[in-house]
Amino acid sequence: MPGSTTLGPGHGVDAIDHPDAQRMTRVMRELHRLLTATGPERLTDAQATALCGGDAHARGELTAWVERVTHELERATA
Numbered sequence: 001m002p003g004s005t006t007l008g009p010g011h012g013v014d015a016i017d018h019p020d021a022q023r024m025t026r027v028m029r030e031l032h033r034l035l036t037a038t039g040p041e042r043l044t045d046a047q048a049t050a051l052c053g054g055d056a057h058a059r060g061e062l063t064a065w066v067e068r069v070t071h072e073l074e075r076a077t078a
Contacts, residue, residue, distance in 0.1 A: 018077060025073040028066055035063045 016024075034043045045056065052058035 021073060021077045025070060025077055028070040028073060032063065032066045032070055035059070035066060 034041060035048065036042075043051075045059065048059040048062060049056045052062050
């Protein structure tokens with residue numbers, strides 16, 4: 001579908017507008033930067049834990065997931 005990016009698990013598909021997918025890409029890129037940054041801009045461990053549903057040990061998994069999804073979104077919106 002021109003002007004959209006397809007998202008879905010394979011059996012049910014939803015599409016979002018291309019500008020929304022580009023915006024999501026920017027947000028995910030910034031989230032990744034904040035997770036991996038050093039210094040005052042870095043998300044705190046408490047903030048990362050909150051994003052991981054309370055799992056304090058999931059920061060690395062969240063960071064890897066954000067990076068992977070960001071790359072997929074970048075490819076889809078290029």
